[in-house]
Amino acid sequence: MKFIFSYLKKYQKLVAAVMIIKLMGTLGELMLPYVLEHLVDEVVPTRSIRQVFLWGGVMILLAVLVRQLNVGANRLSVRVAKESIFEIRRDLFWKSINLSGNKLDGFGLPSLNSRMTSDSYNVQSFIQSFQSLGIRAPIMLIGGIVITLTMDVGLASILCILAPIMIVVVVFVSMKGIPLYDKVQQSIDHIVRIMRENITGIRVVKALSKEDYGTRRFGGANHQMAEKEIKAGVVMALPGPLMTLILNIGLTIVVIIGAVQVNNGVTKPGVILAFLTYFNMILMGVMALNRVFMLMSKANASASRIAAVVGTADDMVPLSDKEAFHTKRNEYIIFEHVNFSYGDESDVKEDKDKSPKEVSSEWFDGMNRQKCLEDIDFSMKKGASLGIIGATGCGKTTIINLLMRFYDADEGRIFIDGKDVRTYDKDELHQMFGVVFQNDVIFADSLKENISFGRDVSMQEIEGAAANAKAKGFIEEYEDSYDHRAVVHGANLSGGQRQRVLIARALAANPQILILDDSSSALDYKTDAALRKAIREHHKSATTIIVAQRISSIMSLDDIIVLDEGRIIGHGTHQELMANCEMYREIYKTQMGEQAV
């Protein structure tokens, strides 16, 4: 709740305006019946047609006024909801795309997705409706109680005893409701996950005719979601009728005690009758209040899910000079005895108590404790090139993750250009790089935008990069050339075309450090060779790291590291490794054929 109100603070004047207008509207609404009664009881008996028209006119005027006020208040409340949800979503989005690797793994993509959408809609509808309901309910409640108090303190005190009981019921139930709605939102995460999986893997699903399996899996999650929703809904169905019951029991007591008091001559019977009317008003107020609370528990669950993301501490803040390591060595990139394993103690732990399906992070912890990198130690001169080769899962990509500071090393020191990587501002650090990740993403945008990627790159540079990445040919075959639009995830490009566009992206801004992580696997040898040649010639000054499976992609580089289970088992040039490293020789033989040795 605090989270929502922190966004409303900016609009407190507007919210106040909504409430005042709504207050006037509600008062007007309450006045209308009295004018009517006055007309019927006082005016009509006078048989004056002029008076009847006059009061009829007053009523119509009042009705118009009430409508205008209510419409105005409603529209303003929609505006407040719109403005604030816009800001909430903006902050949530900004935080999400800036999450560090660890935190991102912790939340998980489907969950971030539903926080952005489903949760934000819950919060939005709460903000909108609480402004008008929040004012109507108390007016009726307080108004009713005050009026009854002025009529008969003794009888009204029965109400005053009941009020706290009802408040306890409402608070108790909505406290119970919040965790239930949290569970509902989690099951939405689950549904989103299964849908995503089946959509992204549709080819595999179809190839294996596993549509039924997918449907069954979805059916399970779907059923769970319905059950959780029903469970939350059933709990929330209770307070309304319960409060009505409590109030009505109070009413019965009032009637009995009233009868006793009338019998004793303390109270007039008319007072009890009037009580009846005002009880109705109080009841309506209580019901409205109940609705606010219902909405609130739903919104509260959602708001805290959003707040969990927005409130995530920045864990990759640049270190001050004092905290950082220093070095006198003058190589450009230095790794000194680096150890690393995924998942740290202060991980995002908020979602830990859940169904077995969701405990995946727990076992990851188990696996994570395995060292991912051990005693990695190497250095590169400016403009040098390094190849990293090794079995899958041996930690090649992790080296890149540490160099670009998506994660921090557990032990050891990493320097770029003489400075500890942790002292760089995040953007400043990343701007030095041109990088293609494994499974990198093409966005639904023009090829031009996919290559320039928001950087200040001239058309000439884009074309140059495309030429070097060997993408120029196929791009210029399109009628609209660089303006050709890629669809989501580049599904309208072949695997090789995608990789070439990605490489062009990496080259476009003439980066100081070029990283290609398994990014030419879909290229044929010819294109791959031409690509490497172009990089050698046109990006001489770039310090290049190529992670590859193919030995031909890296064998001509200045320096090569052979990784095995997180450790460096061979380091040197192609010739040196051929002489010294058994594994490297093995790889060479399989790929290039026995006769090539």
Place this chain on the structure above:
Amino acid sequence: MAARDTILKKPKDTKGTFKRLLRFMGPYKWLLCMIFFLCFASNVLALLGPNLAGWAINEAAAGAGKVNFEKVFYYAERMLFCYVLSSVITILINIFMMYVSKWIAKHMRADVFDKLMKMPVGYFDKNQAGDIISRVSYDIDVVSTCLGTDVVQILTSVVTVVGSFCMMLYIAPVLAVVVLVTIPVAVIYTTRMRTITQPRFIKRSKNYGILNGFVEEMFSGQKTIMAYAYENRVAEKFEGINQDAADAYYDADYYGMSMGPTVGFINNLGLCLIAVFGSFLYMTGAVSLGQISSFVLYSRKFSGPINEIANIMNELYSALAAAERVFNLLDEEEELKDRENATELTGVKGNVTFEDVSFGYDPEKIIIHHLNLYAQAGKLVAIVGPTGAGKTTIINLLMRFYDVDAGRILVEGEDIRNYTRKSLRGAYAMVLQDTWVFQGTIFDNIAYGKEGATMNEVVAAAKAAYIHPFIMRLPQGYETIISEDGGNISKGQKQLLTIARAMLYDTKMLILDEATSNVDTSTERKIQRAMRELMKNKTCFVIAHRLSTIRHADHILVIDHGDVVEQGNHESLMKEKGFYYKLYAAQFE
């Protein structure tokens, strides 16, 4: 003509949407009937309660010392009974309605998912996952929330309206006519409002879909965005999309929000008319003052629920708009049904023939021209060529993810369009370029292709794919849960898992699409050995850039720009010194 059609279609759509929504309620019609009955009962009880209270007060009104307490208690007892019963019934109604609405939502979600599974692959190439998901996570939720709370409200209101209108008719028929005048006004107003709000609500839903799609796309590329310091540009774009979504919401609700108060106003107007007309009637002596009083009392009872209905109308319209988006998806064209006389593909030996096949994703742009190819049973066909030459397309055609535009593909001498898709696809095992795992145990991921696979079979497949040692190193072995976005399963490990999956799926034909490009070479050698074992007596289509793999091929297709430029085996192609020779030589450059 076309324009008129769309104009004519519009209102029909809403009506159609409503009808289809009703159809979803169909299975629960008895429960709904019961809910309706309960609503009726609780309303009667709710009306009875105050009456009993009134009688009790009448007894109390006897004055000091004269109150008949026996009677008071008698009524009080009954009051209490009414209230308790009415509360219990209300709780029951709420709970029943909760079940009905959530079951309907569940049913709709299942239908959507079912539909997705029947959609052709091309649909997913064209639509954003996020937008599709938004129909389930947002649109269906809107519908079910509306059903859950609003239907009861409407039922309750209808009971009260009808009840109090009968009372009004009974007291003063002439005045009741006045009230009747206001109803058409309200109805006309709300229908008119619908034409204004409906397109806006649809736009609201659509914009949420766009927002969801964008978010989904950006989050999946988060690391890249960060690496290129692209956050600002992305945030800028999001600003626009976010603004559009917020504006569409504001626009829709801006108009929607005027509905409740306006209908309230129309009601109040009715009240004024009653007062003024009533006064005239009183003056002419047609009605008594008491009649007017009680008439007014009932008309106030009457207007309350109508107000309620008007407020709900807004939600109802937004639910209809959301439902329409869901139904639109359900109406999308499905993968073509198998031909009527389609047969099961059985007894596959693995003879595959391409006869003069032409194909293009865009009919205007043919990328495969007149392709002829014969793959004899048990042979290894390697498809090589520069990237983007159309190699993946051949796989799409083999599996019938897309159908050929001209020519035909034969398996065992029969056009593959004469087989059921399921049996055709079942005849292939396949490992694709984009590896794919789902959240589940490693066991489930490997056993995915083969229902009821035993642990022994899975372990054997994992061993054959050389991933068994890796799996055993995990704390929970085969029971370890993995997921696509877990981040800790590398692409290579995923690849091995999908190979194990294909290993387990024993078929006569095999498709490998650059499958080995992410496996490190020492493993690859082992895999190749295992694969060769697996490939025995199988027709294999391999798209690989590794010439070491291709060298073993019985037949090599060299494809450039969708055309087969060279065919033959390694030796003959090397002798030709043509395109293939150049490709091969490139790796030593």
